[in-house]
Amino acid sequence: MRKFVLLLLVGLLITPLADATKKKIYVWRNADGVLVFSDSPQPDVKSDTVDVSSTPNIVKSVDTAILENKSGPAQEEKLKVEILKPAQEETIRDNSGSVYISGAIKPSFKRGLSVVLKLDDKKVKGPQKSAVFILRNVDRGEHKVQLEVWNSSGKVIAVSDPVTFFLHRGSVN
Known part of the structure; x- marks a missing residue:
């Protein structure tokens, strides 16, 4: 029993x-x-x-080796910088002389990099962490802008093609 x-x-x-x-x-x-x-x-x-x-779901570990930068400082990834705005030979009409510059960095903007804006071959803004700039009180006429990307030690590692634009400011006359 x-x-x-x-x-x-x-x-x-x-x-x-x-x-x-x-x-x-x-x-x-x-x-x-x-x-x-x-x-x-x-x-x-x-x-x-x-x-x-x-039963528990067991996921195999993921290989994260591609996330690590295995290239040394001598083998920096080739960056491409371009100015998106203003367009080549665009006429900007602004009586205050304000010009908005927008750029893009490809493949990606990495830590330690900074961007410098040159207007008519002179550094006017930067270095900064963004590729967007606002210029104030720019004289009327033809101007050329260019973006430079600097690494953490201040070395230029990429330069955009220059973009020519025309600023039209109304005159009292």
Whole structure:
């Protein structure tokens, strides 16, 4: 009799453990069309079931070697700098003489780099961490802008093509 009770208890204990490894998830859409997930079915709602095992999901480690910069300082990545605004030979009409310069650096702007703006071959702004500049009170006429990218030691590592623009300021005369 003891053996029978013992076998009965073991059987009752094993059944929930086997059941714990497989669970059902009920899935349906509510009145708003939102997908709803629940561990219990809803009455009067047509739902699909998804069997879920409780075994842990083990994800293999990801190789992050591509994120590390394995090239030394002598092998810096080739950057490309370009001026997006103003366009080549664009006429800007602004009586205050304000000019907005916007540039892009590709493939990406890295830590330690800075940008310098040159207007008519003279450094006028920078170094700064952004390739967007605002010039104020620029004289009317033809001007040339160019962007330079500097590394952390102040060495020029990339230069944009020069962009020529024309500034038109209204005259009182």
